[in-house]
Amino acid sequence: MGKTTIILLLLALSCTDNADSKSSVTNNDTVARKAVIKDENTFKTCEEFITALVKSSNAAAFKHFNAALVYARIDNMAADKAIIKLYVNDRSDRSGKERAAENPVGWLAFHWKTGQLMDITNDPGNPVHLRYDRSILPGTDLSKWCSSAAPVTTPGTDNVPGDVMITDDIRFNGQLKRFFSLSDFGKVFGKADSIKLMTEEAPCSYIFENPDGSKDADDRYLYKNGSRFENNKQQVAVDEFWFTNGNYITYKGRKIDGNTPLQEIQQLFPTAISGRMNLGKEGKLWVIQLKEDNEGVSDGHIKIFFKNGKVYYMHWWFPC
16 A cells, blocks of 8 residues: 555545544533523423422431422512422311321522522521522423412412411421420420419410310320420420510521511511511510411311511410
């Protein structure tokens, strides 16, 4: 083979290699960009996007619950962020009959502009920054795309979100739901300041009534820092909760304590605040009245009292 033929052959092979290399780079770059640059059409709904985002994160809820069992949805939206509720489907028979119920297992805040995802379950004042797969972010204005997923309040209707405080969404001192065990009472609140048999107080209604309507003679009230808890055997329920001595609740990603002003509560319950009543108890206190659930299962309601424009205590009221 002549020198000229060999040179031409080498040049041809070199051109082929370069073309393949360029094609490989181009294809890899296209694949990489396709993995990162997405639009809203990647997901059929905002809920699908929120679910994908949340399940790719290291939210604390996934340490205790299988990710496949956890659902996510936007609970409420603001101009700068969305509050996301994490929940598992459960069954509840506290109303006397079994019904489907959402059991909240976490609360997150997603900031539209910065893309930050925060875990605000235990202490909204000190959120935990979460990691998540940012490649799933759609290339669009998420706040506008997801706006239809936000709850809508319609003034004048019976089921106005501002009139309802979902009991299952409340966490006392960021940990306990309204119903918990006697051992959990000791872990979170410590030893009771005083104990009284409920028969001594003669309340008109008991939380832990027997199915036949009777009441156990040894049911007790546990008192701690002004708060009152009903105790039946190993069960405890909050009856009256005072926001003193550092006690607080978390509700829908917000921390509510003795320094929370009425104006902040108005953001959660605008209709109830506008219809507040002036009552006399421990001085003149403002009080709002809230339903416990959207379905009207409970015949009682929650009262939140304010002193000097700040949250003071809350009480569960039931008819006799």
